[in-house]
Amino acid sequence: MNREPQTLGDGTFQRLERILVARGMNPKVLPDIAEEPECLTSLGVLEAGMPPRYRMARADHPEVLAWVRDVTEQAAAPNPGARRQITTGPSLLMAGVTGAGKTHQAYGAVRALVEAGIAVRWRATTAADLYADLRPRPGHDTERELAAVSRYPLLILDDLGAAKASEWVEEITYRLINKRYNLMLPTLITTNLAMRDLRDHLGDRVASRLAEMTTRVVFEPIDRRRQRHTT
Secondary structure (H helix, E strand, O other), rough: OOOOOOOOOHHHHHHHHHHHOOOOOOOOOOOHHHOOOOOOOOOHHHHOOOOHHHOOOOOOOOHHHHHHHHHHHHEOOOOOOOOEOOOOEEEEEEEOOOOOHHHHHHHHHHHHHHOOOOOOOOEEEHHHHHHHOOOOOOOOHHHHHHHHHOOOOOOOOHHHHHOOHHHHHHHHHHHHHHHHHHHOEEEEEOOEEEEHHHHHHHHHHHHHHHHHEEEEEEOOOOOOHHHHOOO
């Protein structure tokens, strides 16, 4: 049975006014609309969530730009008229020496997706920080945290292989990579290690999945940080 929409009577408004007055608020005075914060664009939201050093990062590596195009093409709108979102897509493994620009390219790739009109829910973390967050400790649900990271539509996993190797590190990395491998979620991974060294560091199970799920991009062996500092 359909019900007619109900309206608030004068008595209801009077009661609301009394409640507001009792709480020290003047119901006759409207808030100053000009003081409301300015709405942020999607790009503004992105930049606010990035580390200051990488807020202006732009991807220009050909293989990184090709990855952006592939992810953009596979993005889909959840319903008619909605912005397209990341559903599934390829992953990149960016390898090179420290300071080669891998992290810069990763953040620049996220910017490129947003500029292409894609709604991006993403997270960035170093492997070392991730392991620190997932260390078992009282009052912290590490299983829930791992599940959340594993399901982000886009993940930047920086400096894979930099943390000290252990059975626990290998197991956590395997569970993360395996989940994203099965869900076919795009992942941007940076490392200073060659694939054979990653295999020694993280085990065959991780290396095998990375070999299949990622396109490997090798950066020139140039430390751009030191190069900028000395020129």
